[in-house]
Amino acid sequence: MSEVERRSIDKDIAFHSAPTLMGVKCANLISFDMCEGTIAEYLNEFRYKLFKSGLKAIQLCKCRERTLVYIYNTKMLTAWLSMPQVREFLSEYGYTFDLSVEAKLLRLSCRISCGSFPHEIGAFLGYPVEDVRGFISNRGKNCLLCGYWKVYGNAETARQTFKTYDRCRNILFDRLNHGMNLFQAIK
Helix, strand or coil, X not given: CCHHHHHHHHHHHHHHXXXXXXXXXXXEEEEECCCHHHHHHHHHHHHHHHHHHCEEEEEEEEECCEEEEEEEEHHHHHHHHCCHHHHHHHHXXXXXXXXXXXXXXXXXXXXXXXXECCCCHHHHCCCCHHHHHHXXXXXXXXXXXXXCCEECCCHHHHHHHHHHHHHHHXXXXXXXXXXXXXXXXXX
């Protein structure tokens, strides 16, 4: 992988996953249009360099020219998915209580296909269940607020969360613009 490719991936991941990388969100999803080999090489490096931090990155799906990469904080995601309202919601889609986080992610990966996207993925991204349910029942319309996700419940809380996510992104981009690579910027 060239240095230009590495910097490009660093910026894409920082832009789309800053809250997770900075420890304030359980997970993010990124779609890449780069060659699969380049993404695979980067993900191997990510796993190696960030293993101790609890951050993980997996390829959820590869469709045509796109690769969906899911970046998550293991402890935060485990805690989020074990919250009663999240567990109950996901059980409606076949994610039983006894499944491990890895098994749930495998099921999610199997449910993603080209042209079809399971809306329960919002629960895996840390979105409030009422907003995920609202998105599904309203078919993505009639939201109160649109930011990092479409909000159907508490708009003021979401607005504050969006500001926190913006701050995370700004911090990471500032570090990248000062010559750090992504791995240095999040330590």
